[in-house]
Amino acid sequence: MTRPAASVPPLDPLAVLKAFASLRRLTGAYPAGHPTIAQKLNELDDTVGSHLRLAPELRIDVIHGTVYMDGVLFSRDTQAHGPMLRELSDLGVDSIYIREGVRPEELLAVAEFLWRGDRSSTTSLAAQLAARHVHRVSLGRLVPLDTRWRAQRWPDAPTGPLDPDYAESLAKTQETFEHVAAGRRLDPVTVRDLVRLLICKVARSHAALGQILAVKQYENLTYCHSVNVAMLSLLIGRQAGFDESAMSALVEAALLHDIGKTRIPLDIVKKPGALDRQERRLIEAHAVLGAGLLVQIDGLRPLTPTVALEHHRGVRGTGYPDLGDAVPHLMSQIVSVADIYEAMTGARSYQNPTPPEHACLVLARLAGEKLSTALVKAFVNAITFFPIGSLVRTSSEEVGVVVETNPSNPLHPVVALVDGRFCGPVGRVDTSTRDSSGAYCRHVLETLTPPEGFDVRAFLASAA
Ligand SMILES: [Fe+2]
Numbered sequence: 001m002t003r004p005a006a007s008v009p010p011l012d013p014l015a016v017l018k019a020f021a022s023l024r025r026l027t028g029a030y031p032a033g034h035p036t037i038a039q040k041l042n043e044l045d046d047t048v049g050s051h052l053r054l055a056p057e058l059r060i061d062v063i064h065g066t067v068y069m070d071g072v073l074f075s076r077d078t079q080a081h082g083p084m085l086r087e088l089s090d091l092g093v094d095s096i097y098i099r100e101g102v103r104p105e106e107l108l109a110v111a112e113f114l115w116r117g118d119r120s121s122t123t124s125l126a127a128q129l130a131a132r133h134v135h136r137v138s139l140g141r142l143v144p145l146d147t148r149w150r151a152q153r154w155p156d157a158p159t160g161p162l163d164p165d166y167a168e169s170l171a172k173t174q175e176t177f178e179h180v181a182a183g184r185r186l187d188p189v190t191v192r193d194l195v196r197l198l199i200c201k202v203a204r205s206h207a208a209l210g211q212i213l214a215v216k217q218y219e220n221l222t223y224c225h226s227v228n229v230a231m232l233s234l235l236i237g238r239q240a241g242f243d244e245s246a247m248s249a250l251v252e253a254a255l256l257h258d259i260g261k262t263r264i265p266l267d268i269v270k271k272p273g274a275l276d277r278q279e280r281r282l283i284e285a286h287a288v289l290g291a292g293l294l295v296q297i298d299g300l301r302p303l304t305p306t307v308a309l310e311h312h313r314g315v316r317g318t319g320y321p322d323l324g325d326a327v328p329h330l331m332s333q334i335v336s337v338a339d340i341y342e343a344m345t346g347a348r349s350y351q352n353p354t355p356p357e358h359a360c361l362v363l364a365r366l367a368g369e370k371l372s373t374a375l376v377k378a379f380v381n382a383i384t385f386f387p388i389g390s391l392v393r394t395s396s397e398e399v400g401v402v403v404e405t406n407p408s409n410p411l412h413p414v415v416a417l418v419d420g421r422f423c424g425p426v427g428r429v430d431t432s433t434r435d436s437s438g439a440y441c442r443h444v445l446e447t448l449t450p451p452e453g454f455d456v457r458a459f460l461a462s463a464a
């Protein structure tokens, strides 16, 4: 069974940026084909290649001097690399996205473009790179108002048919959070009812868990994110053997971990990646604000404010707020894992959602540094990469919906096939079937975005 393990070597995005910056300078200083250029290009190609063997895309964003890899804050000290980061930023490059299949010639062409290209041209960067036969590397930059060239509008909430209990929990959480945002007191009885609904009903619905684990094509506002993080934390709690009372405490704390964001202007909350230093400080305050708000509410469980305070703290004492070397409470560590997975698999104005299998690889890379290795393993063991209801493509060029998962073989689910017009089911394949040599007959290659109007729930009902 193949799972992303904590032994996946961590990629240092700074090494990639540094290699690009050096290669750029070398292409300006040496004639084409010089061995020094070839050596640096080899280094860059090796580094990028080792990442792309594990994930289909490498995404590095530098937002006001802070480095993000695959949408997650990279926690190493970036101060020492300030001049190199500024150099790229001065060139108008704040993002480098590299996709699988990239050729060394494309990396070299990008470095040459950074040295000689006309970046003030009105032609788009993508078109200028395409003219140099670069198709698997994208460059981006922040533009005024913190919107990007790729900026997209997503619906503000899940669209399409939802599991009824999940829909009810979202509506009730939205109402509760809006009350708090309006300055009213959080009602602990409402919170208990919500926790009961999540544990007794939503957690028992495969359809709901599928919708939470799969990519989410909507701007993930705090209330949706909070319900989703609560459910994902519950999955980890189950793996960790939590009893009923510990589970209720965990779900409550996870549901309220970001309540401090109700005290922060929505336009900042909606754009967590593209913030300047002052905006970032404001959004980071949500941990302390949330804890302060929760500690005043009688009737909540004692660890709920602690988790709100600690959920952005790493296991090695990094993150915020600064609490010295203190190791976060186990419950905070669980919520951190769920929080990062949930944020990655949700859409953002400047970022497409990350598929579950790729998000798990990112968690594996963060294990030991920022996240607890044991809890990342527990999470990955608790979920399937292709949850029921995911639309997937197989290596036999079939498209279908996952209708059964196999806990001992999560990469090889049973898929009900659709035809070219997304009608069906027109057949059923068990992707765990092997040929006479013992090799799998097919693999699931990727999760697809369901086309508009495709009703996954109705399809699952007809495939049952
Ligand atoms: Fe948070």
Ligand SMILES: [Fe+2]
Pocket (backbone or CB within 6 Å): 225, 229, 257, 258, 339
């Ligand atoms: Fe969060």
